[in-house]
Amino acid sequence: MQDAELIAALNADLCREYEIAAHYLYHVYSATGQESAACLEALRARVAAEMAHADQLARLIVALGGRPTLRSPRPAGGDALADLLARGLALEEALIAGYEERCRQAAEDPALRAVLARMLDEERRHAAEIEALLPSRGDLASAAPPAELPPLTAVA
Numbered sequence: 001m002q003d004a005e006l007i008a009a010l011n012a013d014l015c016r017e018y019e020i021a022a023h024y025l026y027h028v029y030s031a032t033g034q035e036s037a038a039c040l041e042a043l044r045a046r047v048a049a050e051m052a053h054a055d056q057l058a059r060l061i062v063a064l065g066g067r068p069t070l071r072s073p074r075p076a077g078g079d080a081l082a083d084l085l086a087r088g089l090a091l092e093e094a095l096i097a098g099y100e101e102r103c104r105q106a107a108e109d110p111a112l113r114a115v116l117a118r119m120l121d122e123e124r125r126h127a128a129e130i131e132a133l134l135p136s137r138g139d140l141a142s143a144a145p146p147a148e149l150p151p152l153t154a155v156a
């Protein structure tokens with residue numbers, strides 16, 4: 001794979017990392033009262049974890065001779081906690097798909113692949129933690145948010 005192609009793909013991942021960090025941060029700043037203090041702290045920790053990924057991606061991009069993007073999509077989704085979790089899961093899944101592809105693309109660079117594989121493992125863990133808090137996935141499109149969701153205490 002050409003470095004330019006990989007740099008472009010890593011910049012797309014970087015955009016997603018910015019988006020998911022902003023998504024969680026938006027909900028920390030606009031908490032509606034349905035979130036527990038533990039949930040808000042968990043979301044703050046998630047912001048830090050996603051920004052650490054953004055930092056790692058930017059360093060990889062520079063090491064490959066590229067320039068890290070500052071482009072960041074606006075966070076989308078409703079204000080309800082169930083919406084937050086559903087959108088967060090969708091973003092985590094997009095990051096997982098991206099890092100799976102990036103690991104394949106970096107197959108000939110073991111050091112780069114190792115960094116990406118670690119980030120992939122972390123995103124899989126994040127997604128599993130959020131998914132565990134959601135109602136059954138088939139219900140998400142049609143069901144109203146549950147009256148009460150457990151706090152995000154399992155999210156690290």
Ligand SMILES: [Fe+2]
Binds near residue numbers: 017049
């Ligand atoms: Fe991330």
